[in-house]
Amino acid sequence: MLFxxxxxxxxxxxxxxxxxxxxxxxxxxxxxxxxxAEDYGRVVEGKGRLxxxxxxxxxxxxxxxxxxxxxxxMLLQDWLNKKIFPFEDKLNGRAVYWGTLLNMAxxxxxxxxxxxxxxxxxxxxxxxxxxxxCKANISRAIAHFDDxxxxxxxxxxxxxxxxxxxxxxxxxxxxxxxxxxAEYTATPVAVKAISEFAAEHDAIMHIHISETKKEHEExxxxxGKTPVxxxxxxxxxxxxxxxxxxxxxxxxxxxxxxERGASVAVNTASNMKLASGSxxxxxxxxxxxxxxxxxxxxxxxxxxxxxxxxxxxxxLPKLTFGDPTAVTPRETLYAATRGGALAQGRTNTxxxxxxxxxxxxxxxxxxxxxxxxxxxxxxxxYSMSGSDVVMTVADGVVLYENGEYRDIDVEKTAYEVKRSxxxxxxxx
Amino acid sequence: MLFxxxxxxxxxxxxxxxxxxxxxxxxxxxxxxxxxAEDYGRVVEGKGRLxxxxxxxxxxxxxxxxxxxxxxxMLLQDWLNKKIFPFEDKLNGRAVYWGTLLNMAxxxxxxxxxxxxxxxxxxxxxxxxxxxxCKANISRAIAHFDDxxxxxxxxxxxxxxxxxxxxxxxxxxxxxxxxxxAEYTATPVAVKAISEFAAEHDAIMHIHISETKKEHEExxxxxGKTPVxxxxxxxxxxxxxxxxxxxxxxxxxxxxxxERGASVAVNTASNMKLASGSxxxxxxxxxxxxxxxxxxxxxxxxxxxxxxxxxxxxxLPKLTFGDPTAVTPRETLYAATRGGALAQGRTNTxxxxxxxxxxxxxxxxxxxxxxxxxxxxxxxxYSMSGSDVVMTVADGVVLYENGEYRDIDVEKTAYEVKRSxxxxxxxx
Numbered sequence: 001m002l003f004x005x006x007x008x009x010x011x012x013x014x015x016x017x018x019x020x021x022x023x024x025x026x027x028x029x030x031x032x033x034x035x036x037a038e039d040y041g042r043v044v045e046g047k048g049r050l051x052x053x054x055x056x057x058x059x060x061x062x063x064x065x066x067x068x069x070x071x072x073x074m075l076l077q078d079w080l081n082k083k084i085f086p087f088e089d090k091l092n093g094r095a096v097y098w099g100t101l102l103n104m105a106x107x108x109x110x111x112x113x114x115x116x117x118x119x120x121x122x123x124x125x126x127x128x129x130x131x132x133x134c135k136a137n138i139s140r141a142i143a144h145f146d147d148x149x150x151x152x153x154x155x156x157x158x159x160x161x162x163x164x165x166x167x168x169x170x171x172x173x174x175x176x177x178x179x180x181x182a183e184y185t186a187t188p189v190a191v192k193a194i195s196e197f198a199a200e201h202d203a204i205m206h207i208h209i210s211e212t213k214k215e216h217e218e219x220x221x222x223x224g225k226t227p228v229x230x231x232x233x234x235x236x237x238x239x240x241x242x243x244x245x246x247x248x249x250x251x252x253x254x255x256x257x258x259e260r261g262a263s264v265a266v267n268t269a270s271n272m273k274l275a276s277g278s279x280x281x282x283x284x285x286x287x288x289x290x291x292x293x294x295x296x297x298x299x300x301x302x303x304x305x306x307x308x309x310x311x312x313x314x315x316l317p318k319l320t321f322g323d324p325t326a327v328t329p330r331e332t333l334y335a336a337t338r339g340g341a342l343a344q345g346r347t348n349t350x351x352x353x354x355x356x357x358x359x360x361x362x363x364x365x366x367x368x369x370x371x372x373x374x375x376x377x378x379x380x381x382y383s384m385s386g387s388d389v390v391m392t393v394a395d396g397v398v399l400y401e402n403g404e405y406r407d408i409d410v411e412k413t414a415y416e417v418k419r420s421x422x423x424x425x426x427x428x
Numbered sequence: 429m430l431f432x433x434x435x436x437x438x439x440x441x442x443x444x445x446x447x448x449x450x451x452x453x454x455x456x457x458x459x460x461x462x463x464x465a466e467d468y469g470r471v472v473e474g475k476g477r478l479x480x481x482x483x484x485x486x487x488x489x490x491x492x493x494x495x496x497x498x499x500x501x502m503l504l505q506d507w508l509n510k511k512i513f514p515f516e517d518k519l520n521g522r523a524v525y526w527g528t529l530l531n532m533a534x535x536x537x538x539x540x541x542x543x544x545x546x547x548x549x550x551x552x553x554x555x556x557x558x559x560x561x562c563k564a565n566i567s568r569a570i571a572h573f574d575d576x577x578x579x580x581x582x583x584x585x586x587x588x589x590x591x592x593x594x595x596x597x598x599x600x601x602x603x604x605x606x607x608x609x610a611e612y613t614a615t616p617v618a619v620k621a622i623s624e625f626a627a628e629h630d631a632i633m634h635i636h637i638s639e640t641k642k643e644h645e646e647x648x649x650x651x652g653k654t655p656v657x658x659x660x661x662x663x664x665x666x667x668x669x670x671x672x673x674x675x676x677x678x679x680x681x682x683x684x685x686x687e688r689g690a691s692v693a694v695n696t697a698s699n700m701k702l703a704s705g706s707x708x709x710x711x712x713x714x715x716x717x718x719x720x721x722x723x724x725x726x727x728x729x730x731x732x733x734x735x736x737x738x739x740x741x742x743x744l745p746k747l748t749f750g751d752p753t754a755v756t757p758r759e760t761l762y763a764a765t766r767g768g769a770l771a772q773g774r775t776n777t778x779x780x781x782x783x784x785x786x787x788x789x790x791x792x793x794x795x796x797x798x799x800x801x802x803x804x805x806x807x808x809x810y811s812m813s814g815s816d817v818v819m820t821v822a823d824g825v826v827l828y829e830n831g832e833y834r835d836i837d838v839e840k841t842a843y844e845v846k847r848s849x850x851x852x853x854x855x856x
Contacts, residue, residue, distance in 0.1 A: 065799075065800075066800065068799070068800060068802070068807070068811065069800070069801070069802040069803050069806040069807055069810070069811070070802045072756075072757070072802075072803065072806050073752070073753045073756050074752065074753065075752060075753060076752060079752075102796050102799060105796035106795075106796040106797045109795060109796060109797065110797075110813075269739075269743065271747070272743040272744060272746060272747040273743050273746060273752065273810075274746075274752055275746045275747050275749075275750050275751060275752045276747075277747070278747065298811070301810065302806065302807070302810035302811045303797050303810060303811040303812075303813070304797065305797070305813055308736055308739070308813075311697075311736070312740075315697065315700040315701050316700060318700060318701060318702075318703045319699070319700040319703050319704075319705070319706065321703075322703050323703060324501070324502065324503060324504060324507075324701065324702055324703045325501045325502065325503060328500075328501050329500070366838070366839070367534075367537060367815075367831075367838070368530050368533035368534040368537060368836075368838050368841070368842070369534045369537065369538075369731050369732065369733070371493075371496070371530060371841075371842040371845055371846070372493075372494065372496060372497070372842070372845050372846055372849050373497070374496070374497040374498045374500075375497050375500065378497040378500050378730065379496070379497055379730070382497070382701075382729065382730035382731060383496065383497070383726070383730045383731040384731075385538075385731070385733055385736075385813060385814040385815040386813040386814070386815070387795075387813040387814070387815030387816050388815050403795075408796075410794070410795070410796050411794070413796070413799075414796070414799040414800070417799055417800050418799070418800055421800050
C-alpha cells in the first residue's frame with residue numbers, strides 16, 4: 001500500500017507534510033519526501049489526511065461491551081453487586097464472543113489497533129480478536145480467596161492452558177498476559193503463584209492497582225502496606241507489570257514502578273464516571289514511568305473513543321493540579337501510541353517508522369474543527385473528533401475504512417449481542 | 429421534509445421508535461406513529477437514525493476560532509497577556525467574519541444550531557451567521573475602566589447601534605443580547621448604564637461570572653461582595669441574565685440566580701483546560717436554576733464537539749463531588765437543548781414538539797459504539813461521537829448534511845482564516 005502526498009506524525013512526533021509512506025507485508029517499508037519508484041500496490045491519496053501510528057488501548061475488559069449502559073447513575077458498590085456481578089455470573093462463551101467482537105469493531109472505528117484486555121472466557125475473546133484481525137494482550141482475570149493451592153483451581157489451570165494455546169499466535173497479534181484482578185480479590189499465595197509463572201514465562205502482569213481510595217486504604221489496613229508494595233513483596237514486579245489506574249499512589253509506590261520498569265494505564269473517563277479520583281499523570285511523566293492510556297470497559301466509560309480519552313488524559317490533570325501547563329499534546333500522543341505499545345511488550349510498533357509494524361490510522365484533518373493549524377499535535381489531541389478516523393490498519397491490513405469492516409458485520413454483531421443480553425437478563 | 433420511520437427523542441426526553449416527523453416551513457408540523465397522508469416534500473429515511481432537537485451553545489466567542497491552538501500549555505495570565513490580547517488588538521472585521529464562519533461550520537458539524545456569542549466586530553459576526561443560516565444571540569463584549577459617561581464610548585454606541593440594526597432580523601434567527609465582559613473589566617457606572625438599557629429593551633444580559641477563584645476573591649476584596657451580588661446591586665438582574673461559568677459561587681449567589689430567573693452556562697472543557705475549577709451542576713439542578721451548556725471559545729477548549737461537552741458536563745461533577753449518581757443523561761440532554769434555548773430567550777424551540785421551530789439534528793445510531801441499548805439517553809451522552817451527526821437543520825432548512833454545507837465552503841473558509849491569521853501575526 002502507498003499513502004501518497006500525506007501529512008504524517010513521524011517517529012519523533014513531528015508533523016511533516018507531503019510525505020509518501022509505503023507498506024510491504026506487515027511492515028512500514030518506506031517513508032520519504034519523494035515518491036518511491038517501487039510499486040507498493042494500492043495507492044491511497046493523502047490530501048486532507050494525516051497518517052500516524054494507531055492507538056494502543058492499555059486497559060479494558062472487552063466483553064463488558066455487553067454491559068454498556070446497564071445500571072447507570074448508581075453508587076459503585078450497588079452497581080457492582082446489584083447489576084454487574086449477577087449479570088457476569090450468567091455469562092456464557094457465545095455472549096463473550098459477540099461482546100468482544102463488538103468491542104473490536106468500536107475500537108477500530110476509533111483507531112485502536114491493540115487492546116490490553118482482562119476478563120474471562122479467554123478462548124472466546126481470542127476467537128473474536130482473530131475474527132476482527134486486530135491485536136490484543138489478553139489476561140484471564142484471576143481471583144483467589146483462600147490459601148488452597150492456586151494451581152488446582154480452574155482459573156489458574158485456564159491461565160496455563162491459554163498461555164500455551166494462544167500466546168504469540170497470528171504472527172504475534174495475540175498475546176497472553178498474566179493478570180491478577182486486584183489486591184482485594186487475591187490472597188498472597190495466589191499472587192505468589194501467578195508471579196512465579198509470569199516471571200518464568202516472561203509474561204506481562206496486568207493488575208488493577210489503587211483505583212479507589214477505599215481499595216488503597218483497606219489494603220494498608222489489611223497488610224500494612226500499599227497495593228504496589230503488597231504486590232512487589234510477593235514477586236509480581238519480577239516481571240513487567242501493567243498497572244491499571246494508580247490513582248492513589250504514595251511516594252514509595254512511584255519509586256517502585258520506576259525502578260521495576262512498570263507501565264501505568266491511566267483511565268480518565270472511567271475514573272471520573274465512577275468518582276474514583278484523578279491519577280497524577282504529571283508525576284508519572286516526571287519520574288520517567290512509562291504511561292499509557294486505557295479506556296477501561298465501556299460499562300464505565302461508555303465508549304472507546306480514543307480522541308475523547310486523550311483529551312481527558314490531558315485536561316483532567318490541569319484541573320486537578322491547578323496547572324494549565326501540565327500534560328502536553330506530545331506527551332498525550334506518545335502515551336496513546338508508543339507508550340501503549342511498550343506497555344503491551346510490542347516493541348516494534350507504536351511509531352511511524354521504517355521497519356516497524358504497519359499499525360496505522362488515517363485521519364480526516366479537513367473538517368472545520370481542524371483549522372487553523374498553529375500546532376497540529378494540539379489540534380489532534382483537543383480538536384479532533386473520534387469518528388474522523390477514516391482508516392485503521394493492523395500489520396499492513398486495512399481492517400476498517402469509512403465505516404466498513406474487512407471482517408465484521410456490525411449489524412449482525414449488534415443483533416447477536418442483543419440476543420445474548422436478552423437471554424442473560426431472562427436468567428436473572 | 430418528512431423523516432420516515434425514525435427513532436426520536438420526544439419533548440419529554442423519552443425515546444420512541446418508528447415515528448414520522450414532518451416539517452412545514454420553519455416549524456415541526458407533525459409527529460406521529462402513522463405515516464401522514466399529506467405531502468411534506470423530501471423524504472428522509474430514518475433507519476439507524478435518531479432525530480432530536482439540535483443543540484444550543486450557551487456560551488462562546490466565535491471569532492476566537494482564529495486563535496485555536498495559539499499559545500498552548502501556558503499559565504492563564506501569560507496566555508492572555510502575551511498571546512491573546514496582543515493578537516486581538518490587531519484584529520479586523522474580515523478576520524472576524526471568516527473566523528465566525530469557520531466556527532459556525534464546526535458548530536453545524538457537531539449539531540449546534542444556535543450560539544450565545546460574545547465578542548466584538550458585531551456587524552461581521554452577524555454577516556457570518558446569516559451566511560451560515562444558523563442562529564445566534566450576539567453581544568458586544570463591554571469593558572469600561574473609568575467613571576466617564578459610558579454612552580460616550582464607542583463600545584456603548586455600538587451596543588445601541590447593533591441592537592437597533594440587527595435584533596430580530598432573519599425571522600428572529602439573529603438576536604442581539606447585551607453583555608458585560610466581567611466585573612474586573614467594568615466600573616459600576618458602566619454596569620448600571622448597560623443594565624438600564626437591557627431592562628428597557630428586554631434584552632438578555634450575558635456576563636462572565638466567578639469563572640476563576642482569583643476573579644471571585646478580587647471582586648470581594650474590591651467591593652465587599654461576590655460578582656453575582658455586585659451585578660445584582662447595580663441592576664444587571666433586572667433583566668434575564670445568562671451567567672457564564674459560575675464556578676466559585678457562594679450560598680447567597682445561588683439564591684439570587686434562582687430568584688431572578690437567571691440561566692447558567694456551564695463550560696466544563698474550558699474550565700478544566702484553564703484549571704479554573706468545577707461548577708456545582710448538581711446544586712444548580714437542585715435549586716431549579718436553568719442550566720445550559722457552553723463550549724466557551726475554541727481557544728480554550730479547543731473544539732465545539734457538543735457530545736464531548738455533554739459527556740464532560742455529566743462526568744466532572746461525579747468526580748468533583750464524589751457522587752457517581754450526580755447529573756443524569758436526561759438532565760444533560762435537557763441542558764444541551766431546551767436549557768440552552770431558554771437561556772437564549774428562544775422559547776419556541778429546543779424540544780421536538782409540534783409547532784416548535786424545526787431546529788433538528790439527525791444522528792447515526794447504527795455504529796458499534798451505540799450498542800447494546802439499555803437506555804438510549806445514556807448512549808447519547810456517553811457513547812456517541814460528535815462526527816456522527818449526519819444532518820443539522822435550522823428553521824426547517826438543512827444547513828449541513830454528511831459533511832456538506834448549504835452555504836459554507838470549508839476549504840475556502842479555512843484558506844481565508846489562514847490568510848487573516850498570517851496577516852495579523854505579521855503585525856505583531
